[in-house]
Amino acid sequence: MIDILFAFATAVLPAEGTLAIRARAVWTGAAVLENAVVVVADGRIRSVGAEAPRGVEVLEHPGVLTAGLIALHGPAGAVGETSDGTRPALPEARVGLAVDPRSVELVALHAAGITSILVTPDPAGITAGTSALVRTADGSILRDPAHLSLVFSAEGLAGNRAPTSRSGALAMLDELFAGTRGHVADAKAGRLPCLFEVRERDDVQRAVAFARQRKLAGALHGAALSGELASAIRGSGLAVISPVLGVGTPRRVLDAVAQLAKEEVPFGFGLDAPWNHQDSLRLSAVLCLRAGLDRAAAWRALTANAARIAGAGDRVGRIERGLDADLVLWSGDPLDLASRAEVVFTRGVARTIQHAVPAPEEVRR
Amino acid sequence: MHTNVGWLALVLAGTAGAQDGAAPARETLLVRAEHVIVAPGRVLDAAQVLVRDGRIVAVGQDLEAPAGARVLEGRWVCAGFIDPWSALGMAADGLAELNATAATRSIDGFDPFSLDHLRREALRAGVTSARVQLGAQARIGGLGAVVRLVPGLGRDEAVVAEHSNLWMSAGLSLPTGMQFVETPDGFQMVSGNRAQDPFDRVESVDRIVSALQAGRNYLIAQNEHRHELEDWKKKIAEKEAELEKESKKAKKDREKAQKDAEEKGKPFEEKKYKEDKKPATPRFDEDNEVIARAVDGRLPLLIAAEREAEIRALLAGTASHGRLRLVLAGGSEAVHHATELAERRIPVLVWPAPLGRGRPDELEAHDLSLAGRLSGAGVRVLLGSGGRDPSATRDLPLLAGLAVAHGLPSAKAFEALTLGAARALDVADRLGTVEAGKDADLLILDGPPLASTTNVRFTISSGRVVVTPEN
Numbered sequence: 036m037i038d039i040l041f042a043f044a045t046a047v048l049p050a051e052g053t054l055a056i057r058a059r060a061v062w063t064g065a066a067v068l069e070n071a072v073v074v075v076a077d078g079r080i081r082s083v084g085a086e087a088p089r090g091v092e093v094l095e096h097p098g099v100l101t102a103g104l105i106a107l108h109g110p111a112g113a114v115g116e117t118s119d120g121t122r123p124a125l126p127e128a129r130v131g132l133a134v135d136p137r138s139v140e141l142v143a144l145h146a147a148g149i150t151s152i153l154v155t156p157d158p159a160g161i162t163a164g165t166s167a168l169v170r171t172a173d174g175s176i177l178r179d180p181a182h183l184s185l186v187f188s189a190e191g192l193a194g195n196r197a198p199t200s201r202s203g204a205l206a207m208l209d210e211l212f213a214g215t216r217g218h219v220a221d222a223k224a225g226r227l228p229c230l231f232e233v234r235e236r237d238d239v240q241r242a243v244a245f246a247r248q249r250k251l252a253g254a255l256h257g258a259a260l261s262g263e264l265a266s267a268i269r270g271s272g273l274a275v276i277s278p279v280l281g282v283g284t285p286r287r288v289l290d291a292v293a294q295l296a297k298e299e300v301p302f303g304f305g306l307d308a309p310w311n312h313q314d315s316l317r318l319s320a321v322l323c324l325r326a327g328l329d330r331a332a333a334w335r336a337l338t339a340n341a342a343r344i345a346g347a348g349d350r351v352g353r354i355e356r357g358l359d360a361d362l363v364l365w366s367g368d369p370l371d372l373a374s375r376a377e378v379v380f381t382r383g384v385a386r387t388i389q390h391a392v393p394a395p396e397e398v399r400r
Numbered sequence: 401m402h403t404n405v406g407w408l409a410l411v412l413a414g415t416a417g418a419q420d421g422a423a424p425a426r427e428t429l430l431v432r433a434e435h436v437i438v439a440p441g442r443v444l445d446a447a448q449v450l451v452r453d454g455r456i457v458a459v460g461q462d463l464e465a466p467a468g469a470r471v472l473e474g475r476w477v478c479a480g481f482i483d484p485w486s487a488l489g490m491a492a493d494g495l496a497e498l499n500a501t502a503a504t505r506s507i508d509g510f511d512p513f514s515l516d517h518l519r520r521e522a523l524r525a526g527v528t529s530a531r532v533q534l535g536a537q538a539r540i541g542g543l544g545a546v547v548r549l550v551p552g553l554g555r556d557e558a559v560v561a562e563h564s565n566l567w568m569s570a571g572l573s574l575p576t577g578m579q580f581v582e583t584p585d586g587f588q589m590v591s592g593n594r595a596q597d598p599f600d601r602v603e604s605v606d607r608i609v610s611a612l613q614a615g616r617n618y619l620i621a622q623n624e625h626r627h628e629l630e631d632w633k634k635k636i637a638e639k640e641a642e643l644e645k646e647s648k649k650a651k652k653d654r655e656k657a658q659k660d661a662e663e664k665g666k667p668f669e670e671k672k673y674k675e676d677k678k679p680a681t682p683r684f685d686e687d688n689e690v691i692a693r694a695v696d697g698r699l700p701l702l703i704a705a706e707r708e709a710e711i712r713a714l715l716a717g718t719a720s721h722g723r724l725r726l727v728l729a730g731g732s733e734a735v736h737h738a739t740e741l742a743e744r745r746i747p748v749l750v751w752p753a754p755l756g757r758g759r760p761d762e763l764e765a766h767d768l769s770l771a772g773r774l775s776g777a778g779v780r781v782l783l784g785s786g787g788r789d790p791s792a793t794r795d796l797p798l799l800a801g802l803a804v805a806h807g808l809p810s811a812k813a814f815e816a817l818t819l820g821a822a823r824a825l826d827v828a829d830r831l832g833t834v835e836a837g838k839d840a841d842l843l844i845l846d847g848p849p850l851a852s853t854t855n856v857r858f859t860i861s862s863g864r865v866v867v868t869p870e871n
Contacts, residue, residue, distance in 0.1 A: 070727060163840045166671070282799065283791035284751055286521060312754030314768065314802055321798060330853075371852045372801035392772035392807025 037192055051074070054086035057365060058100035063366075064339045073100060075360040078382035082112060085367040094385070096364045099379060100322060102352050103150025103361040105168075105341035106316050108277045109304025112169060113154055121195055123160030124211055126218045129180055130156050131167025134175025140309045146388045147313035148369070148376030150361040151370050152306070153181060153345045158190040158232035158257070159354035161207045165218055166230055168345040170361070172381035178346045182253055183222045187242040205241065228253035228346060231273070243271045247306040248380035254344050258306055262291030265298035274344045275302040277336075279311045280319040289326035296332040303341035314372070317395060321372055329349055333370060366394060414797060423552040426863040428452045430465040431844060439833040440462060440815035448669075449477060449854035451840040456864035458836050472865070474857045475846035478814070479834050480528030481796060481823035481843070482546070485749055485784025488518055488610040488793045489547055490532045492587045495787075496603040500535035502543030502566060502611070502687040507750075509534045512558045512762070515586050516551040521794040523867050525547055526849070528841045529560055531825055533567050533702075536580045536787050539607060543690065544702070546827050548841075549793070550861045557862060560839075564693045564825040565727075568608050569763060571601045586790045598709060605710050608703065609717030614689025616721065621682045622692065635675045697723035700824060702749065704760040708733040715740055727824055731774075732766040738777035747780040747824055752803040772807020781808060781861035782824055783816040801852050813850055 053076040061071040064140050065081060074081045087093045100388060110117040119125055134154055135141075151170050156163035165180030179374060191204055198204035203215035211219060221227035224245065231242035239261050246253070253348075255261055256276035261268065268275060275295055295302045304319045320333040342352025351361045360383040367374035375394070379386050429451040436447040438459060448463040449456060465471050487495055494509025508534055522530075529548050535541030546561040557837040641651055654671075661668040693699040702725060705711050712732055718724055728734060734741060741748060750771045755763060771781045783800050785792040792799075800813040822832030830839045840863040846852035859867035 097679060113606075148422035282785070282795045283789045286517070286792065307756075309757040311756040314754045314805070315756070316801075318754060318798065322795070325798075325852070325855075366850075368853060372798055373804035373851065375805040388808065391767070394807070 042232050042351035044102060053088075053090045054094065054385075055093045056100055056362070056364070056380075057093055058096045058098060059089065060099045061354060062099060062334065062369075063355065064102060064324060064335070065355075069141060071100075073354060073360075073362070075383040076382070078360055078384075079356050080356055080360050087285070088393065089346060090293075094369075094378075098367055098374070099365045099369060100354070101363055101369055102354055102358075103363050103379065104148050104316060104337045105151050105153070105303065105345060105352060105379075106144065106301045106306035107153045107216045107341055107344060108155050108252075108310065109152065109310070110157065111144060111152055111306075111308040111356040112138045112171075112174060113142065114138075116167065116311065118157035118159035118163040118346065122158065123191070123193075124162055124210065125164050126158070126162050126214075128156065128164030129167065130133060130154050130164055131169065131176055131179035134167070134169050134174050134176075135375070138174070141147070141169075141171045141260070143176060144223045144306075144308055144313050145379055146350075146376065146385075148363040148365065148379060148388075149306075149313060149316060150363065150379060151177055151345070151347075151351060152308070155182075155230060155256075155305075156184040158188055159192075160188045160191050161186050161204050161211060165227070166345075171379055172384070172386065177350055180218060180221075180227060181231035183218045184229050184230045184232060185242070185245075186232040187238045187245070188232050190232065190234065198397065200239070203240075203351075205245075207314075208245065210397050222251060223249060225250070225252060227236050231255045232263065233258045233339070233377075236260055236264055239268070243267055243273065246273055247271050249270075259288045260291045262294035262300075265291075265294045265300050268295075269298045269300050273300075274340070274371045275300055276344060277302055278317065278321050279304055279306050279315050281311070282318070284322055286326065289323055289328075292323045293326060293328045294299075296328055301335075301343060303336050303338045303344050314340055317369065317372060321370060326369060330370060402666050403734065403830070408748050413762075415719065418655070421765050423861075424864045424866060425619075426454050426470040427865060429840070429860065429863065429865070430447040430463065430469045430471045430475055431461050431858075432471065432473045433844065434475045434479070436834055437476070437478040437849070439694055440819050445454040445785050447477075449834055449842065450861065451863050454840055456834060456838050456842075459508075459834055470584060472844055472858050472860075474846060476843075476845040476848055477834060477853075478836075478845070478849045479832055480826075480841035480859065480861065481526045481849075482549060482827075482831060483522075483527050483530040483785050483793045483796045483827060484782055484795045484825060485751065485787045486514050486530035486532055487536070487785075487787050488515065488530055488532070488549060488790040490523060490534060490790075494534040494537050497535040497541075498538045500538045500540060500542040502542060502615075502690040504534065505545070505688050506532050506534045506543055506562070507545040507559060507562050509551070510547060510555060510559075512547070512555055513551075513761075514708060515790055518586060518791050518794065519549045519551050520632060520867075521791070522796075523859045523861070524856055525794045525797055526843045526845070526859060527796050528843075528859060528861045529831060530793055531564055531784075533787055535567065537569060537683050538609065539568060539570075541569065543699075544566075544825075546825050546831075547651070548861055550864065550866050560830060561825060561827050563699065565700040565825065566690055567702050567703050567704075568611075569729075570608055571705055571707055572606045574756060578779060601707070601710055602713050605705075605713035612695055612718065612721060612724070615688050616695045618688035619692035619695055625679060625682050632675070632679055637673045639834040652654050678741060680852060695721055695724055697725050698849040700725045700727055700826060702727045702729050704729040705729045706732040706766070708736050711737055715744075715746075729784075730765055732763055732770065734779075735773045735777070738774055741774070742778035745780065747820070748774050749784050749824075750774070750803065751786040752799045753786060754802060754807075768802050768806040771803040771813075775812050777810050781812060781816055782820055783813065784858045797850055798852055804850065809851060817850070839840075841862070 113133040155166040167176040167179035254274040339352040362380040364378040526736040819832035822828040844858040
């Protein structure tokens with residue numbers, strides 16, 4: 036993994052104090068501001084405007100400043116620690132506790148402009164525990180627990196222990212939700228959203244019915260064609276985490292994602308790093324964009340909507356006064372795959388990304 | 401009679417179907433753009449391109465539309481992209497063929513009627529032609545072909561180069577591990593993850609090197625025979641002239657010999673000349689014919705190799721073949737030999753796909769920065785969609801974008817998808833630039849080529865408008 040060895044980052048500014056960043060364009064999530072200044076103080080965004088306050092150090096950059104990207108699914112940072120094959124139901128297991136803050140997987144994600152990831156339990160049994168939103172820069176926790184994982188797909192089934200069938204799994208989920216303690220009680224009371232692991236469209240239907248019956252909030256993850264059921268999903272109030280989309284993704288899948296946007300179902304992308312490459316997150320959005328999804332929706336899926344789905348919409352995902360300064364300076368339009376993350380900020384601390392090959396000197400037209 | 405009517409109806413239905421799927425007609429076109437990329441590094445602003453009978457007739461800044469010509473406009477115009485490593489159009493069994501030989505032709509496994517929806521998506525993304533290859537994993541994969549991706553073209557127009565290259569692969573020997581999995585949208589090749597004995601891997605290179613040596617010996621024998629034959633013909637001619645000159649004496653001598661034989665009661669024997677013995681023709685071998693062309697530099701040779709050991713052995717084993725036009729495909733660990741690759745002008749055909757952990761062993765070192773590193777070291781870089789998945793050809797421009805993000809200058813990426821690929825596959829006389837005389841394979845774009853955010857407005861393939869903003 037050469038890129039991990041090379042794509043390290045160096046801190047250039049202290050965490051404390053005030054910093055102003057001026058970029059050719061600032062994408063706040065609500066608007067694109069030309070030549071704007073974002074002021075960061077004590078790790079948070081203090082203001083967004085045209086001018087820097089007097090006496091404040093200004094970092095000038097010719098590219099685009101955005102909120103950091105958020106990847107919504109996978110074991111990165113906790114590989115091997117996200118399921119327990121011996122027991123089918125572990126609602127109290129917290130994968131957030133297993134994250135290694137010095138993991139090279141997190142370094143690779145950080146260098147690709149992904150400032151936080153939702154670390155999720157594997158779809159094993161009926162639940163392998165709770166997810167956590169983790170910063171890639173230092174493994175620090177933004178939200179833990181973020182969701183209770185509930186498995187509706189065949190991935191949770193096994194031949195040598197229960198559940199062995201989908202109906203068996205549903206019976207066990209019913210039994211689990213008869214409980215009145217811990218994460219299950221939090222989920223039933225609406226304090227803890229659920230992450231519904233689905234694969235096929237019939238899994239989506241069962242999960243939506245289960246959520247509606249118990250008035251559960253949360254998101255469906257894993258069904259590439261869930262967009263074909265967008266209107267039913269919309270009625271349930273659930274969000275969708277699309278599986279990562281790779282090179283050659285069939286048009287039908289891309290159209291299904293566009294259908295989610297049309298029905299106004301909030302969605303983001305799972306990445307499942309390290310099994311998928313960090314650049315596949317932006318690639319997922321770009322594939323949808325080229326298949327007709329509008330730019331704003333593609334961008335929200337990578338940032339603001341992803342933050343909301345992870346339960347941290349009030350902390351990250353947009354450039355707005357009061358939010359954490361988890362930001363990225365890109366060499367150009369971040370929805371152009373030829374652009375790269377050049378500086379990544381975590382709570383205001385800037386790290387310059389050292390890429391394996393320095394940027395070519397030529398200027399793109 | 402009744403049967404005949406039914407048969408006729410069937411034929412008519414078939415014809416109607418064929419017309420529905422037929423490519424749009426060739427047109428006379430005047431394309432106007434703010435920027436025309438005539439060739440890599442050569443941009444003409446506020447320019448026009450005139451297309452007639454499938455060819456580019458003129459490129460200039462003051463061209464007028466001839467009467468009846470269709471006028472198309474856009475911001476950028478460039479040559480259609482070429483995917484030099486594609487699986488689009490090959491039948492799955494052909495791709496998986498392991499018993500191919502050098503003379504096996506990909507064109508025989510090319511199906512111009514398959515996967516039309518994927519071809520249309522590729523055209524919409526600006527990829528107008530591709531190299532297809534059977535025996536993608538075979539030690540010797542045979543002759544590759546360059547084809548247009550327009551659905552409904554006849555074979556003659558679809559094929560740009562019937563024999564564009566010879567293909568071999570080193571190291572990856574996966575007869576048990578590799579398989580093709582059918583998907584609703586086509587099929588996908590799944591590489592096996594079978595660990596290989598390093599000796600087996602290097603032996604695979606030895607076999608390639610031996611095959612090249614055999615081809616060279618064949619070539620030498622053929623050339624020697626040609627010279628011998630010329631010498632022989634010369635000698636025959638000399639002898640004939642000599643006999644002609646002394647024809648009276650020769651006739652007398654022959655008559656005398658004939659008479660003597662008759663008197664002695666012996667059979668008459670004609671005098672033998674040593675020139676009568678024609679040099680024997682070497683045995684014809686169709687595989688060595690092909691390899692000999694590669695060794696002689698008349699046919700590009702693409703060899704897939706990922707790991708350093710195989711690449712090192714290949715470079716050593718091919719160094720004595722001075723005319724060989726080698727292209728290294730894959731080359732995950734090629735950076736270790738960048739200097740030699742640059743010196744010997746061996747291009748590397750890179751597959752810049754974002755691969756996660758859990759990839760096959762031989763791709764362990766695969767990295768998006770490969771194209772940028774090689775280019776930085778002076779190696780010519782080509783970019784392809786990997787020849788594994790027919791739907792990946794659509795995303796070649798995105799793969800090129802990823803290579804750029806990881807250090808390949810965008811001008812080099814553009815060249816790789818146009819003139820670079822055309823040159824490497826010997827089709828630069830027809831594809832790769834927007835110049836008079838070339839085939840009219842053009843893209844009309846709303847932004848610079850290779851930006852992920854750029855949309856193709858029109859795609860033109862041999863003068864046919866195959867993509868419009870409406871379709």
